Amino acid sequence: MSNIRDNDIDKARRQFMTGAVATAGMTIAPGFMLYTAEARPAGTAADPKVRWGLLIDISKCDDCTVCVDACKKENGWQGHRGDLTDAQWIRKVDLKDKNTGVKSSLPVMCMHCEYPPCVDVCPVGASMKRADGIVLVDKHICIGCRYCMMACPYGARSFVHEEVHGQKTHLPRGQGTVESCTMCAHRVDNDQIPACVEACNASGREAMMFGNLRDPNSDISKRIAEISTVKLRADMGLDPHVQYVNF
Amino acid sequence: MARLTDNYHKLTDHGPFFYALLFGHAIVILLGLASAYYMEHNGHYVTGMNNQIVWGMPHVFAVFLIVAASGALNVASISSVFNRLAYKRFARLSGILAISLLAGGLAVLVLDLGRPDRLIIAMTHYNFKSIFAWNIYLYTGFFVIVGIYLWTMMEKRMNRFTTIAGYSAFVWRLILTTGTGSIFGFLVAREAYDTALLAPLFIASSFVYGLAFTVLVLITMCWTLGIQLMDKEFVTKIRGLLIIFTVTVLYFTAVQHITNLYATQHHGVEGFLLLYGGSFPTVFWLGQVAIGSVLPMLVLAHPKIGPTRQGLSTASVLLLIGGLSQMYVVIVGGQSYPLDIFPGMEATSSWIDGKFGSYIPSVPEVVLGVSGISLTMFLTGMALKVLPFLPNPVAGEE
Amino acid sequence: MTQGRHHFWKTMAAGLLILAGFVLAGAPAVAGDVPVPHPAKAAKGEKCVAPIPEMRRNHMNLLKHQRDDTLRKGIRGNPFSLKGCVDCHAVPDKAAGGARTVRPFCQTCHSYAAVKIDCFSCHTGKADEDKTALKAMDNPHKVTARLQDYLKQRSVVK
Numbered sequence: 001m002s003n004i005r006d007n008d009i010d011k012a013r014r015q016f017m018t019g020a021v022a023t024a025g026m027t028i029a030p031g032f033m034l035y036t037a038e039a040r041p042a043g044t045a046a047d048p049k050v051r052w053g054l055l056i057d058i059s060k061c062d063d064c065t066v067c068v069d070a071c072k073k074e075n076g077w078q079g080h081r082g083d084l085t086d087a088q089w090i091r092k093v094d095l096k097d098k099n100t101g102v103k104s105s106l107p108v109m110c111m112h113c114e115y116p117p118c119v120d121v122c123p124v125g126a127s128m129k130r131a132d133g134i135v136l137v138d139k140h141i142c143i144g145c146r147y148c149m150m151a152c153p154y155g156a157r158s159f160v161h162e163e164v165h166g167q168k169t170h171l172p173r174g175q176g177t178v179e180s181c182t183m184c185a186h187r188v189d190n191d192q193i194p195a196c197v198e199a200c201n202a203s204g205r206e207a208m209m210f211g212n213l214r215d216p217n218s219d220i221s222k223r224i225a226e227i228s229t230v231k232l233r234a235d236m237g238l239d240p241h242v243q244y245v246n247f
Numbered sequence: 248m249a250r251l252t253d254n255y256h257k258l259t260d261h262g263p264f265f266y267a268l269l270f271g272h273a274i275v276i277l278l279g280l281a282s283a284y285y286m287e288h289n290g291h292y293v294t295g296m297n298n299q300i301v302w303g304m305p306h307v308f309a310v311f312l313i314v315a316a317s318g319a320l321n322v323a324s325i326s327s328v329f330n331r332l333a334y335k336r337f338a339r340l341s342g343i344l345a346i347s348l349l350a351g352g353l354a355v356l357v358l359d360l361g362r363p364d365r366l367i368i369a370m371t372h373y374n375f376k377s378i379f380a381w382n383i384y385l386y387t388g389f390f391v392i393v394g395i396y397l398w399t400m401m402e403k404r405m406n407r408f409t410t411i412a413g414y415s416a417f418v419w420r421l422i423l424t425t426g427t428g429s430i431f432g433f434l435v436a437r438e439a440y441d442t443a444l445l446a447p448l449f450i451a452s453s454f455v456y457g458l459a460f461t462v463l464v465l466i467t468m469c470w471t472l473g474i475q476l477m478d479k480e481f482v483t484k485i486r487g488l489l490i491i492f493t494v495t496v497l498y499f500t501a502v503q504h505i506t507n508l509y510a511t512q513h514h515g516v517e518g519f520l521l522l523y524g525g526s527f528p529t530v531f532w533l534g535q536v537a538i539g540s541v542l543p544m545l546v547l548a549h550p551k552i553g554p555t556r557q558g559l560s561t562a563s564v565l566l567l568i569g570g571l572s573q574m575y576v577v578i579v580g581g582q583s584y585p586l587d588i589f590p591g592m593e594a595t596s597s598w599i600d601g602k603f604g605s606y607i608p609s610v611p612e613v614v615l616g617v618s619g620i621s622l623t624m625f626l627t628g629m630a631l632k633v634l635p636f637l638p639n640p641v642a643g644e645e
Numbered sequence: 646m647t648q649g650r651h652h653f654w655k656t657m658a659a660g661l662l663i664l665a666g667f668v669l670a671g672a673p674a675v676a677g678d679v680p681v682p683h684p685a686k687a688a689k690g691e692k693c694v695a696p697i698p699e700m701r702r703n704h705m706n707l708l709k710h711q712r713d714d715t716l717r718k719g720i721r722g723n724p725f726s727l728k729g730c731v732d733c734h735a736v737p738d739k740a741a742g743g744a745r746t747v748r749p750f751c752q753t754c755h756s757y758a759a760v761k762i763d764c765f766s767c768h769t770g771k772a773d774e775d776k777t778a779l780k781a782m783d784n785p786h787k788v789t790a791r792l793q794d795y796l797k798q799r800s801v802v803k
Contacts (some may be wrong), residue, residue, distance in 0.1 A: 042722030045714075084297035084599065091598040098591055108289050108588070108596075116291045117436065123379035124372040130719050138716050139767060141368050144361015146301040147379050152434030155586050159361060163291030167769045169728060174767030175290045176361030189721045232588055236435060364763075 040189070046132040051114075051241055052183055053133070055220050055229065058106045059246035060207035065092050067107050067208065070199030074184065076168040077158070087158035087173075089181045090196060096151065104247070107196070107208075110135055110156040110181035111232060111240030118148035118157065126178075133213075133241055134183045142177040149178060153233045154240075156180050178241040213241060255339060255401075255635035256630075258468070268629050273619040279618020282611035283358035285638045291361065293609060298584050299599040305359035307574045308616030311456065312352030312623060313386075313427055314449055315570070317420035318457020319345040320393065321488075324420075327396075327413025333481055335608070336638035338413075341461055342397045344623075345420075349389055353621030354606045355616055369477045378429050385423045390396040392416050419508065438516040439581035444506070448499040454492040456570045457564035458485065464627060466560045474640035483554050488513050489562060490547050496573075500535075516584045520576060524603065527580040531571045539569015579606055593638065682757040685750045688772075689733040694724040708764075725767050735772035745772040 040047060071090045072078045079086025090109035096102070112135045117137065118127040126142035129135050137148075137157075149157045157180040164173045170186045173179060184194035192198075193210045200208040211220030229243040259266070286294055296303040322341035326334035357363055373380045396412040399405040428449030434440040462485060469476050477485075504521065507513045520527050543562035552558040583604030586595075594600040630638055687693070693700050695707070702724075711725040735745040747770045755762065 025324045043720060046719030060780065081292065083568050084299050085292040086298075088298070088598050089598070091596045093589070093594050093596040093598075093600045095589055095592040095594055100592060108600075119374075120376045121379060122374050123383065125374035126372075128717060130717070132719065134719075136716065138713075140712055141365070141372055142362065142476070143365045143369050145379065146361070147377075147430075149298070149301045150434055150582070151436060153586060154588055155299070159291065159301060161292035161297070164767070167767065169731075169769055169771075169773040172767035172769070174763075176287070177767075178361070185719065189719055233436075 046130045046133040050132040051213040053241035055209040056144045066199045066203045067196035070195045074195035085161040111242045114239035117151040122149040139177045228237040258631040259469045272625040275621035282615040294612045295608040299604045304362045304612040304616045309356040311574045314453045315347035315456035317424045318453035323512040328417045339636045347623045347626035351479040351619040355619035365479045383433040424453045451495040459566040462563045476642040532575045534572025682753040684753045685736045746770040
């Protein structure tokens with residue numbers, strides 16, 4: 001898959017930043033383009049010509065959970081109660097076909113719909129879609145009514161059921177507001193790929209691909225052009241930006 | 248029919264019983280506030296609600312009261328819009344009760360928010376696509392229009408506007424209940440809700456709840472004052488209306504389930520709500536249908552008990568129990584059936600996938616819900632003391 | 646529950662009390678002597694992100710503006726970031742066991758002015774001691790340039 005290279009660069013960059021420069025990830029082919037080729041300069045707004053999306057190859061996705069673990073680590077939503085009052089931004093769903101008995105497993109998170117029902121129903125406009133298609137909760141005005149959770153067909157949102165401590169610097173979270181996968185907006189805005197994709201690729205599975213769906217030359221668009229993808233609950237016409245292959 | 252003229256009075260001539268009632272309700276209201284504080288202080292994990300059952304008991308009570316509010320206006324509408332004089336004496340009471348019910352319901356809704364301290368945001372930020380935001384307008388408008396309506400009824404010089412105000416209030420409350428029903432009806436993602444029938448169902452339900460509340464308030468007032476407010480004719484009329492409205496609700500409920508059953512892919516959710524879904528079939532068949540609809544209809548239809556005040560009040564209490572059951576099945580039951588994200592597959596996860604919701608309401612959230620009813624009654628009681636809402640006793644009886 | 650959230654309930658209770666006070670005394674109580682605020686010195690930096698008088702007067706609007714820009718529009722790297730305030734203004738905080746937090750700085754003035762903010766119920770007020778990571782996040786382009794240099798050195802990129 002062609003975004004291996006991007007990913008390795010990212011790995012290298014990560015190690016470079018933390019000062020732990022190891023030898024892994026240094027086998028980059030000559031002539032590569034840094035992921036930052038399409039970078040947006042600091043101080044500018046999200047680009048409406050961009051649609052960030054994910055493509056998930058289920059055939060490469062066994063019962064591993066590195067994406068979930070990476071998200072927890074990155075965004076700090078690790079709960080401790082162990083029941084449905086804990087937040088869960090991304091989850092692994094195990095499927096069994098009722099007819100064939102064939103089993104599969106896949107991650108489900110906010111689908112970042114083009115026509116998000118959560119945004120439609122939010123009374124105060126806290127649920128919102130950024131210009132580049134990332135669906136977010138503006139926790140500064142969220143009143144905690146949970147109507148968006150009623151409206152989401154994917155069960156992608158969590159309500160923070162208790163006081164939070166030890167938040168990540170880049171990811172404020174607090175009691176009484178709703179939250180969900182941000183497609184790592186804080187990373188994407190800094191030319192990094194979402195933590196789940198990075199971790200998945202680092203694990204060697206390379207089941208997840210991140211990129212600009214509106215750029216016909218992006219790896220993700222090229223791949224989508226070659227294969228037939230599955231959108232969850234496609235019948236609802238929400239046009240989710242997270243898509244799956246090899247269902 | 249006794250006097251049709253401006254024969255109303257303030258509640259002055261009451262015994263200590265009335266104060267005891269007010270005091271009791273005030274205690275429940277304080278308990279409700281304490282519960283809300285407790286829920287806010289600890290976070291919602293202390294309730295039975297979670298990330299699957301996101302709306303619980305507070306919403307059951309809140310929606311119940313809001314729906315009832317529009318129905319309570321029935322008596323007034325019948326008098327002003329349909330020109331039935333027998334109802335005119337109770338039009339004022341019906342208006343003030345409608346306002347109080349709405350206030351009670353909204354208070355519960357607001358106190359359950361994750362961030363009730365941000366209420367000001369709800370009033371200053373609007374998303375015009377949201378039904379919820381439309382409802383905020385509908386509710387505010389309801390207060391204003393019913394307020395004006397009451398004013399036209401109570402101020403002699405304004406009397407000539409009563410009809411027009413009555414029409415406006417009538418139309419407004421139909422829209423309001425449609426809006427409330429649509430809060431659920433627009434949730435395409437949930438199989439139990441995705442139906443346009445919820446709006447007419449809610450309107451029919453509002454007639455039942457509102458009228459039942461009106462009857463109970465009237466009969467309580469008769470008790471407190473030791474006078475008779477309703478004459479025989481009125482009692483008979485209310486009896487008939489309650490039966491018709493209850494049948495209508497049953498009819499819409501049946502149609503809703505039958506149309507759903509027609510589509511094979513909905514058999515799962517229907518089976519869940521009607522047959523095997525834990526507490527929901529019980530609440531539905533026993534609470535809503537048996538105790539909440541059939542039994543009160545039997546009481547009302549009984550030739551001896553039916554047309555009496557005892558008959559009416561018994562039936563009203565049963566109907567309200569039925570109403571709460573109905574809201575519980577619609578609101579909580581609808582959320583408990585798992586989302587069908589992967590048709591044809593069995594889904595399991597550490598999250599909500601493939602799980603039937605489990606909801607065990609905690610004491611505080613139930614108390615918060617009940618306190619909404621108390622707030623309604625408290626407000627109504629105070630209003631009756633301050634302004635002449637109550638009709639004078641009927642002459643010649645008792 | 647954090648300060649800001651408590652505030653709602655306290656305000657409700659205080660409102661009732663004040664009302665009672667008015668009724669009983671016929672006049673509001675006058676506050677006693679409150680010391681004029683001396684916010685702690687910034688732990689870092691020569692200058693603030695704007696002239697001091699402007700910061701004192703207007704920091705809430707600057708913050709709110711930037712918060713909408715960042716969250717809703719995706720604009721990053723502008724000066725009035727809450728992270729930035731924390732980065733420079735976090736000082737040792739007894740309440741946090743000596744860790745560097747921004748609480749003492751913000752609170753000195755706010756308790757004087759009777760302002761409650763809820764920002765730090767979500768945002769961490771603790772200084773991020775992992776400076777490399779923070780800098781990297783805030784200045785991606787510099788980092789990318791350095792990365793490129795570094796990779797060149799290692800002759801990965803020719």
